[in-house]
Amino acid sequence: MDAPRLPAGLRRRCLGTARLAGFAAAVAGVCAYGAVGKPPAGAGPSLDLGVFALAAAALAVGVLWRRARAELNGARRRLEEAAMTDEVLEGASVLVWSADVARASDGQLRWQVTSRRISQAGRLLGIGDAFGAARLWNPDRVPDHAAMERVVAGAIEAGHSGYRHEFRFIADGGPAWLLEQAAIHRRGDRKWRLLGVVTDITERHRLEDAGRKSAEQLQRILEQTDCLLWQADVSHLDGVWNWSFDLPPSGLRRRIFGETGLADPRRIYAGFQVPSLAENNRRSQGSMLSGAPGYDQEFKLIRESNGEVFWIHEKVSISSLGPGRWHLAGVMMDVSSRYRADQARRETEERLNRILMGVDCMLWLADVTLESTGAFTWRLAIPDSLLYRKLFGYDPASKGNILWSEQNVPDMASLNERSSAAFLTGAPGYEQEFCFFSQAGVHWLHEQVAVKPAGPNAWQAVGVVTDITARRTAERELAAEKERLAVTLRAMEEGVITLGLDGTVLYVNRAAEILLSVSSDDLHGRLVSDLCCLVDATTGSDLDWPVRPVLRDGEAVDLPVGAAIRLDRRRVVDVEGCVVPLRDPQSVVLGAVVVIRDVTDRRRLENQLQRASKLESVGLLAGGIAHDFNNILTAVMGNLGLARSEVPAESPAHLFIQEAHRAADRARGLTQQLLTFAKGGEPVRAAVELADVATEVAEFAVRGSRVRCEFDFPEGLWPANADRGQLAQIIQNLVINAVQAMPGGGVVKLSASNELVPLGSALPVVAGDYVRISIEDTGSGIPTEALSRVFEPYFTTKETGSGLGLATVYSIVRRHKGCIDVESEPGRGARFVIRLPALRGERVETGTVLSAPATQLGGRILIMDDEEPIRVLLGHVLRRAGLEVVSTSNGREALDAYREQWERGSPPDALMMDLTVPGDLGGAQALAEIRKFDPDVRAIVASGYSSDPVVANFRDYGFCARVVKPFDVQQVMRVVADVLAKADRDAGG
CATH class of the missing domain: 3.40.50.2300 (Response regulator)
Incomplete structure (x- = not known):
């Protein structure tokens, strides 16, 4: 770099100093010359004065020279610094300016602006024509120029030491943001000097705008999503934990903490109950002290003001700030809906489990895959159910989920073929019925399966299994009945009556004679309506035989559903059949054929099956109530017994306790009836001597009434395979019913006999040995319309009674694998016939009585x-x-x-x-x-x-x-x- 040239003013100051030095030297010389040329009287003093003058001159010259040299060196340094400043400004995006400002006579401020390297700054900033000597900024480049001038003028007039502002600027390359900082120096009246620096802050503004936009976008996201962000500074000093929270606004924060946010950010859970707060604190403190990177947790918030519950999932990251100091950042998400869904799912599962444990069905779920070997792999999940336990004898969770196998399903191959075909053909499901062998016996099952694809060679299957053993048994019996009727028809054993065009009888077969209890000689030439009356079996109202419509229209007509024929006042036979036209080869109607069959036994069986279904449904409810009531009665009766033992017998309170105990005992009897009726009385079977039990119970039941008992129990009567107590309850309930049906007195006849029920019997019991018990009264009988409902729970035709007596009898008999039937006509009494399994050659149960302990136990x-x-x-x-x-x-x-x-x-x-x-x-x-x-x-x-x-x-x-x-x-x-x-x-x- 070239040596800097001194400015003119500086050069003038240096020259003045040199002249002064020369002048001083001249004065010194003159003094020295005078002293030498005109010496005083003595030579000595004149010489000293000359020397002094020369020394003074030399000193003055030295001082002045050093001063001039110092000024020269300072000037050179300032020039070098200015050159360096120019170099810095040459490459920086900074504009430095100075201005002399004066107020003119018109009151306006007049500017004289100068700037170093303005061309370079203008090139870097793109503001080459931003301002001139007479104006600071070009209004065309500065949109807010008027406001800027007001700010500057206000700062000058107010005597401020400077000002600072940011403003928009239209640069050559586009809009920019500039920061201007200026110092103000007063130079006199109405004059000032200003020094300013302008820097480009466009990038800073861009970053601030980007950050603001990001924050706004994050805020919008937080407003729309159900989460809450928080951060906290935590310290653990001297054993004390200090937390300082910051929660940015969010939708979840507003919903939980309200529009105003937290009253005290240091207490984030103020106003809430947190049952797991202690556990949460241990987890967070342990994570920080152990140096863990974070933790997550789920907990419950309960708003104290209204009890509203929030389930929160929180995930927290931890950053260490030094010993005993951490920074935590967390996100909270409201998972209350998931918890509510989980709770609803659990409740649904519990309800489903209660249903499965109360009804005779079973569910299973399976993931099925087709292996490369061509075999299907089943992964089963089977909820516990009453049917599963009945089939397998245990809870599915105890021995794994096991379903069908060749050991318990003989037709397993057909089941596999049916399921494989459904999977491979894309069928939505399949259903099947099959036989299942268990330790308890043989069951017929109906299985309905829904299939849904779950991927390549993968399916999901859901199956519902119901026990249709009773239905199959009934169907088998009905099928056998139909088959017998068909054989009868083919063998001309079914009632067949041939009629002529005038409707009179032309021919009857032997079966019709037997059915109508008349001979063929008495039937010829008579109308069928003269032989028997067709009636409605339920209401007893008369029906018309459909003979004339068949003869007129030539179309077959079935007998009405529920039809019966009344042969005399006491005998009514349920029938079904039809009347069909008899045609010649040219289809001309020649007459009609009436085909009737006796279906009395079959309808009785259907009624019993329907009755059993009703009883089972009500029994589930009654059994639950009775069990809970038993627990209450246990406490009541036990405490009454203790109280009775503590109160003297002569005390009035003893009588009250005794009466309360009797009432509780009666309630226990009612509860036992409910349990017995509702499957609650599983009989404890043994060989029981029927005559002894019947005689004892019947005599006790009629005591105090005008009814007497007659017994007919022959020698050699087989022992009943029964629960002695429940058998006594059967006889007691039936005898009490008979006594109530004969308020004016009468006779109850009790008899029994041995009976061997063969295979194929119409009775709803399995083949084997039975004891047939008959209890008959001479009372008012049972109305016809009530006969089919006498075994229904809570049904009674009496003004008093619970309606559970006969229902309990029916339930006990059914639990003993027996059957009961009733025959009655109004005014002619009623007869109940019971068949219970018998035990030939078994020892009869006598029963033992436990005595109370005579001494204290140990x-x-x-x-x-x-x-x-x-x-x-x-x-x-x-x-x-x-x-x-x-x-x-x-x-x-x-x-x-x-x-x-x-x-x-x-x-x-x-x-x-x-x-x-x-x-x-x-x-x-x-x-x-x-x-x-x-x-x-x-x-x-x-x-x-x-x-x-x-x-x-x-x-x-x-x-x-x-x-x-x-x-x-x-x-x-x-x-x-x-x-x-x-x-x-x-x-x-």
């Missing part, structure tokens, strides 16, 4: 019942008897308590366990687990479900005794004493 007993009142009652009763009692509420607790005492070497002496515990192990399951490590355990089953196989066959499940709810105190004590006594005998050898 030992420890563990009881398990999910009902707290029953646990409290049993604990009180057993402790009073001298026993140590351990109470548990479910099978899991009982198992753990027994195992703990067994491991200590002192297991309980006995267990008393409830059979069913909702949602947990029941008594049977818990006992099975206990027997794995202690096979000698002595357990008593206590349940109100007498229909459960565990109660009916308790020894098969490892129990040694049973107590049926509702029980009283004495019953419990007798059973417990007997179990403990037997345990002592076994221990003593």
Whole structure:
């Protein structure tokens, strides 16, 4: 770079200094010359003055020279700095300007603007013509020029030291943003000097706009989506956790925390209950202290003001800021709808499970794939159901999901062919009926399957299986009946009557003679309407024989559905048939043929099947009510028994308690009837001497009335295979009904006989040995229209009564695999005929009675019942008897308590366990687990479900005794004493 040239002013100052130095030197010389040329009187002093003058001159010259040199060097440095500034400005997008501003006489500000390297700055900024010497900025380039001038003028007039503003500028390359910063120096009255720097901030504005747009876009997204972002600075100093939250606005935040946001951002959950807050804090603190990158969690928020519940899924990332300091960023999503959907799904599954456990059907789901080998692979999922347990004998979850196999379905090959064809042909489904063999017997099943493709060589299948054994049995019996009728027709054993054109009888076969109870000689020449009356079997109203329409129109006409023929006042035969025209070869009507068949037995069977279906539906409801009521009665009767034992017999309260106990006992009887009616009375069968039970019960039932009993029980009567108590209930209910039907007195005839039911019988029972029981009265009888409904629950023709008596009888008989029928005519009494399975050559049950313990008992007993009142009652009763009692509420607790005492070497002496515990192990399951490590355990089953196989066959499940709810105190004590006594005998050898 060339040496900088000194400015003219600086050169003038340097020359002045040099002249001054020369002048000083001249003065010094003159002084020295005068001193030498005109010496004073003495030579010495004159010489000293000259020397001094020369020294002073030399000093002055030196000082002045150094001053001039310093100024020269400073000027050179300033020039070098200015040159360097020019170089910097040459390559920077910065404009530096200066201006002298003065206020003119007209009040306007006059500008004189200068700028370094304005051409280069203009090229970089694209503002070559932005301003001139007399104006700061070109208005054509600056849209907001007027506002800028007002800002600058205001700053100058107000005496500010400077100003700063940003403005838009129309550069050569397009719109730009500039930042101008200026300093103001006052130079006198009405004069100022301004120095300014202009920088290009277009990129900054672009980035700010992009950030603002991104923030706005993110805000719009947060407003539209159901999520909430938050960040927090967390510190853990001196054992104290400090959180500082920031929650940007969002739709979820507004919906949860309101339009105004959080009252205190440091307390994010203020105004809410968070049941899992402690657990959430442990998770977050543990994640931060362990250095984890983040965590996620789901929890529940409950608004305190209105109880509104939100389920929140939160995902959090963690960044460490140093020891004991972290920055957390989280996103919250409202998953309440998913939780509600899950809850609805669980409720639906529970309802489905209740349905499946209450009806005779089964569901299964399967993922089916076709392997490369050509074989189909099935992956099954089978919910628990009543039908599955009936078919396989266990819960599907206990042994895996097993369905059909060649061992239990003989026609398995056909099932495989049908399913494979549906998969390969793209059929939407298929259905089939097949025979299934189980340990309980043979079942006919109907299976309906829906198929949906799930990918290449993959399908999803859903199947519904129903037990149609009863229907197939009925169909088989009906088919057999139809076949017999067809054979009869072919063998001319069906009632056939041939009529002439005038409608008179021309011919009848033997079957018609028998049916009409007349001979053929008496039938010829008579009208069919003279032989018998066609009536409606339900209403008894007369119907017209369709003979004339057939003769007139030549078309066959069936007899009305539900038709019957009345032969005399007492005999009505259900019939079906038709009247068809008899034609010659030219199709000319020659007469008509009446074909009738006796279907009385078949309609009776259909009525019984319909009645059984109705009873089963109502029975499900009644059984549930009775079981719950049993638990209540157990607590009531037990506490009444305890209260009775505490109150003296002569106390009036003792009488009140006694009456309450009697009322509870009657309620227990009603509950037992409900259970018996609703499958709740599973009979505990044994060989029972019918004559003894019938005589004892009947004599007791007629006591106090004007009705007497007559018995006819022959020698050699087979024992009944029945539950002694339920058999007594059958006889009692029927005899009481007979007594109520004869308020003026009468006779009840009870008789029995042995009966062998052959194969193919019309009776709705399997072939075998039976005891036929007949109970007949001489009362008012049953109205015809009520005869088909007498076994329906809550149906009664009397002013008093519950309507459960005959329904209970019907249910007990059906549970015993027997049948019951009724015959009656108004005014002629009624007769009930019962057939129960018999046991030839079996020893007759005599029954044993347990006595109450005579002394205090000793030992420890563990009881398990999910009902707290029953646990409290049993604990009180057993402790009073001298026993140590351990109470548990479910099978899991009982198992753990027994195992703990067994491991200590002192297991309980006995267990008393409830059979069913909702949602947990029941008594049977818990006992099975206990027997794995202690096979000698002595357990008593206590349940109100007498229909459960565990109660009916308790020894098969490892129990040694049973107590049926509702029980009283004495019953419990007798059973417990007997179990403990037997345990002592076994221990003593």
